[in-house]
Each structure stands twice: as structure tokens, then as C-alpha cells.
Amino acid sequence: MKSIILKQQPLNALNSFGIQATAQKYVKVEDESMLSSLYEDKAFDSEFFILGGGSNVLFTKDYPGLIVHMASKGIQHFIEGNQVFVTAEAGEVWNDLVWYCIDHDFAGLENMALIPGTVGASPIQNIGAYGQELMHIFYSCRAFDTQTGEFVTFNNTECQFSYRDSIFKREYKGRFIICSVTYKLDLFGKVNTSYGAIEGELAKRGITEPTIRDVAEVVSFIRVEKLPDPSTIGNAGSFFKNPIISAAEFQKIAAEHPEIVHYPLPDGREKLAAGWLIEKCGWKGKAVGEVAVWKNQALVLTNKGNASGNAIYEVSSTIVDDVRTMFGVLLEREVNIL
16 A cells, blocks of 8 residues: 655644644555555655654654555454453554453453553553553564565564563664554453452442453543543553662662552562652742642642643753652653653
8 A cells, every 4th residue: 555645743632641743754555455555665764763652752843754654454353262362453542442341341451541642552562451461461562674675474572571661662673663563361261350449449339249341441531530630631541651760779768768659579579659759859839830630649740731741851850850859760761761
């Protein structure tokens, strides 16, 4: 399929912050064959960026290269024994995939309901929420190599997953374009209600034997309560990663702040709640011009209406400095900065 490249494409409707920016060139990819066409036309020889749902990017200026907008759609599955393999195209909305699985009674994605973005970003970010990580249900992905023009399949091990990270954010950053992802789920999987907020909300509803649908509905409710709706308030969800530090570093911080929110990891390190750190620095609910830290979750930066990408970035930098000064911990941005 031949690709049509547009010039000077506005991007404000294509990023969840609603930032006013323009791409010098833009192409909407609705079929993976278009990537081969782009390769043949040497489109990847110059600067380009892969855009999915636009929920994990902050434009700080007009983009000088080619925006490749992955918009392919389609979900299919096949059952093998007690397991089901679900394959979704990169442009599918993540939450639509979650509810496809719930409607078919396939367990494994329900704790990640309402995560913003598209399927193509899921292995890049190794998304996760409320006790579930993508790496635990990921089977493989089909990707296009912009350097060779070939389609390649990556299995779970080859993706080198770690917390909110993968090989696609390190050695292969910007090289491969995810075309579709296959997830390995259970037909008779047990629900995961280990996350405290889920248990609490289920108890409020009088649900003692929850189904995957119950879990997804509760997770969705919790997310809506805590996070702003990007359709009305510009944001990209969690702006920072939860930092992981050594046991020695944690003990030093805990001696001064015994109430610190933390999660012990199997390797002895500690994951800290970035939102708690930011809140303790006085940022929760604080506004600087058109930029505000969300009142219910300090991890989220919002555009009140007319914020520039640079203004949001500057506020994030001040937050990073404040957390480092108070706790000696360096926060890492989860959002792509362009």
C-alpha cells in the first residue's frame, strides 16, 4: 500500500497534552505494507518519530522530521489447551484490547484497564499497573526494521524487559516499529487483587469472589478517581517512573522519613513511590502558570489549557531538582521529550 506523506501537519490533536506543535512531515500508517513503501522511498534515512496514541510524548517544539503515526487496527485470537494467544495491531487502543479479552473471558490484562495509549507502545514501555506487568503476559511482537526494511519477530526474552523498560528504549531505540503484539493469556486464570486499592474497593462493593470484569471495573474506577481525563485536561498520565534504589540508600532515607512509601523488590532493592516523594516536596496540586500538578496524584503534570511543552518540561525539571535535594533520589521521566 502506497503511503501519503503530508506536510506541516498540526499535532495538537495527536498528543494527550494537547500541545500546539507542527510536524514538518506526517504519515498515517494503517497497514504494515506502508512501512515497506516508506523504506523504499528512503523515508527513514532522515529524522523520524513513531507516534501511537500520543499519550507518552511531550512536544517542546515543532518536529523537524517525519512523524510516523501507527494506526493499524485488528484483534484476533486462537486457543491452545488452557491458554489463548491474542494478537492485536499496533494502532489498537490499549483499553479496547483489555475489554476484548474480558468479553471473551481471557484473564491477564484486567489490572491494566484504562492505561492510555495504543498496543504498539505496550512492549516498548513494558506497561504495567495495579500488580500486573506486561512482561508477564507478553509472548511476541512483529516489528519493522527501519535499517534493513525487514519484518522481525521478537520473543519475550529478546525484548529484555525490566521495570518500564525494554530493548526498544535502549539498544534499539528508534530503530524498530512495532506492527503487532501477541499476548499469552490463561483461559482459567486467577484474578490478581493483591494491590491494596483493589481489595479496598471490592470490599466497598461487597464483592468477595471477583471476576476479571470486576477487577477491570474497579481498576477503571480507581484510575478515574486519581487521574485526570486527557480528553478534558491535557496530561500524559504518570510523568515520572517510580525510582528503584539500593537497600543501603533506602535505609538512609527511611531513617529521616520512616513513613516513606516503598515496595521491596525480590533482589533486595526498593522501589519508591515517586508520587509520594513529589507530594512531600509540596508539589501536589501546585500550579505554575498554565502547568499544574494534579490535585489527586502528584505523578501527573497537566496542561491547564495553554501551556507550552517547554513550560511543562521546566516544571518537571524543578520537581526533579526538589526531589533530589530533599531525598537524594533522581527521578527519571517516563514521557518521551521531543
